[in-house]
Amino acid sequence: MRYRAGLQTQAKILDATRKLIAESGLEGTTIKAVCERAGVLPGSFYNLFDSKEQAVLTVVRQAIDAADPDPEQLGNESLKDLVEAYVRFVTGQGDLARVYIGIAVSGSRGKPELRGRVLRHHQARVSRFRQAIEKERPGLSEQDSTRRAETLVTSLNGVALHRVLDPKFDVAVHARALLEGATT
Amino acid sequence: MRYRAGLQTQAKILDATRKLIAESGLEGTTIKAVCERAGVLPGSFYNLFDSKEQAVLTVVRQAIDAADPDPEQLGNESLKDLVEAYVRFVTGQGDLARVYIGIAVSGSRGKPELRGRVLRHHQARVSRFRQAIEKERPGLSEQDSTRRAETLVTSLNGVALHRVLDPKFDVAVHARALLEGATT
DNA sequence: ATCGTGTTTGAGTATTCACTCTAATTTGAT
DNA sequence: ATCAAATTAGAGTGAATACTCAAACACGAT
Numbered sequence: 001m002r003y004r005a006g007l008q009t010q011a012k013i014l015d016a017t018r019k020l021i022a023e024s025g026l027e028g029t030t031i032k033a034v035c036e037r038a039g040v041l042p043g044s045f046y047n048l049f050d051s052k053e054q055a056v057l058t059v060v061r062q063a064i065d066a067a068d069p070d071p072e073q074l075g076n077e078s079l080k081d082l083v084e085a086y087v088r089f090v091t092g093q094g095d096l097a098r099v100y101i102g103i104a105v106s107g108s109r110g111k112p113e114l115r116g117r118v119l120r121h122h123q124a125r126v127s128r129f130r131q132a133i134e135k136e137r138p139g140l141s142e143q144d145s146t147r148r149a150e151t152l153v154t155s156l157n158g159v160a161l162h163r164v165l166d167p168k169f170d171v172a173v174h175a176r177a178l179l180e181g182a183t184t
Numbered sequence: 185m186r187y188r189a190g191l192q193t194q195a196k197i198l199d200a201t202r203k204l205i206a207e208s209g210l211e212g213t214t215i216k217a218v219c220e221r222a223g224v225l226p227g228s229f230y231n232l233f234d235s236k237e238q239a240v241l242t243v244v245r246q247a248i249d250a251a252d253p254d255p256e257q258l259g260n261e262s263l264k265d266l267v268e269a270y271v272r273f274v275t276g277q278g279d280l281a282r283v284y285i286g287i288a289v290s291g292s293r294g295k296p297e298l299r300g301r302v303l304r305h306h307q308a309r310v311s312r313f314r315q316a317i318e319k320e321r322p323g324l325s326e327q328d329s330t331r332r333a334e335t336l337v338t339s340l341n342g343v344a345l346h347r348v349l350d351p352k353f354d355v356a357v358h359a360r361a362l363l364e365g366a367t368t
Numbered sequence: 369a370t371c372g373t374g375t376t377t378g379a380g381t382a383t384t385c386a387c388t389c390t391a392a393t394t395t396g397a398t
Numbered sequence: 399a400t401c402a403a404a405t406t407a408g409a410g411t412g413a414a415t416a417c418t419c420a421a422a423c424a425c426g427a428t
Contacts (some may be wrong), residue, residue: 003395003404027211031386042387044406052386105286105345119349151343151358158342159335165288165303174335181365187374187425215416228376230417 010048012038018059022098029056053113060114063099064121068128079132083156083179087172090160101161126153136183152182194232196222202243206279209286210240237295244287244298247280248305252312263316267340267363271356274344278351285345310337320367336366 016037020029031052035045049055069085070077077085090097104118129149134140140148155178163169200221204213215236219229233239253269254261261269274281288302314333318324324332339362347353 005395005405009405030384032384041407043389043408046387047405104349105288115349122346122349147357147361150353151339151361154342154346154353154358155335155339155362156342157345158338158340161288161341161345162306162338165299165306169334169338173331174338177331177335178339178365181362184368189375189425193375214414216414225377226417227378227419231375236416 006048009038009040009044013040013045013048013055014059014062017055018062018095018099021056021059021102022095025102026056053111057113059099060103060117063096063103064117066093066096067100067121068125075128075131077132079129079136079183080179082129082132083152083175086156086160087175090163090171097160098164101157101164104157105161122153126150129153133182148182152178190232193222193224193228197224197229197232197239198243198246201239202246202279202283205240205243205286206282213240241297243283244301247284247287248301250277250280251284251305252309259312259315261316263313263320263367264363266313266316267336267359270340270344271359274347274355281344282348285341285348288341306337310334313337317366332366336362 013034016034017029020033020037029052031042031045034052034055035042038045045055065071067086067089069082069089103114126146126149129152130142130145133145133148133152134142137145156175159169159171159174159178163171197218200218201213204217204221213236215226215229218236218239219226222229229239249255251270251273253266253273287298310330310333313336314326314329317329317332317336318326321329340359343353343355343358343362347355
């Protein structure tokens with residue numbers, strides 16, 4: 001993959017894969033469907049990717065990266081910043097958010113690669129939230145701040161999950177309530 | 185299906201289906217796998233069920249029913265009762281809880297039957313939680329109590345979701361924290 | 369004991385899946 | 399313009415899928 005044509009084809013395939021996962025989950029994401037939507041034939045797909053799983057993993061990596069804001073400023077942002085960034089991710093990048101949530105539930109079974117990646121990401125996220133909580137409430141024990149961070153992160157995922165089912169669900173309102181609950 | 189043998193076979197098939205969905209998701213739940221685990225041949229399966237989807241739907245219906253405590257005492261239980269019942273369901277009936285959570289995301293796509301069922305059940309659940317909240321905090325507006333109930337129910341789902349990924353995750357602790365957040 | 373009906377058998381069907389292969393075409397540095 | 403390498407075309411592979419069917423068998427009311 002060194003020519004322009006190859007790079008364009010790769011982008012088209014990844015776009016198609018992302019949209020298909022968001023629309024119909026891993027189950028509905030077949031090579032045939034991806035190729036049809038990308039306007040490409042299977043031969044081209046396998047010229048650029050070793051397997052279907054490789055393409056899926058690339059998209060999942062994109063989704064996980066997109067769920068975290070400004071990785072450079074790690075440790076310098078407020079809890080409100082973190083929550084708002086997640087709300088923006090869920091409401092503004094619907095496709096990636098659906099991939100993220102969908103993988104967290106169904107895609108991790110029997111696929112250690114995916115499961116490990118999701119769990120590692122979750123842990124990093126909890127740690128980041130914990131730091132922000134400790135900055136806001138310096139008196140808390142580490143155990144307590146960790147517990148609050150875990151409750152907040154998993155609850156936010158639950159709210160995001162419901163938005164996948166009901167697009168009218170107001171994520172921002174519930175995120176605000178959870179934010180308040182975590183700091184009082 | 186009128187003889188005892190048929191009823192026994194039906195029960196064996198549903199048990200196998202439930203366990204397989206819990207272990208390996210919808211994707212891994214094939215007719216062959218279900219039949220092998222149930223000690224039955226495909227012909228017997230299709231003598232009792234019209235399709236794979238029918239068997240899956242039956243299991244999902246069981247899971248949804250099991251998520252609600254004492255349907256007869258509707259409206260008479262405290263918020264704490266409701267939360268504790270959900271924790272018991274998630275921690276004690278892992279199989280069904282996994283089916284419920286998994287279906288809510290991955291299974292509902294492209295299957296209006298399932299999607300509608302899940303959303304209707306969610307609405308009933310929110311309404312039940314709202315009533316309990318209003319009894320605990322009589323001063324709240326309906327809009328406010330509804331918002332609190334929605335936050336609580338979706339957050340509990342998020343906590344339960346994470347337990348699917350990490351069996352060591354302490355659901356009870358986080359459920360308690362969410363319960364407190366909903367009533368203060 | 370008989371007989372209609374429910375149940376099981378187990379091979380068989382059509383389809384779809386991820387993936388391969390070879391030949392033809394396109395690319396871009398020279 | 400040339401040519402090696404990158405890319406594409408598109409039919410084809412074997413395995414797995416959901417599902418079917420006719421024949422054998424088991425049940426239980428009579």
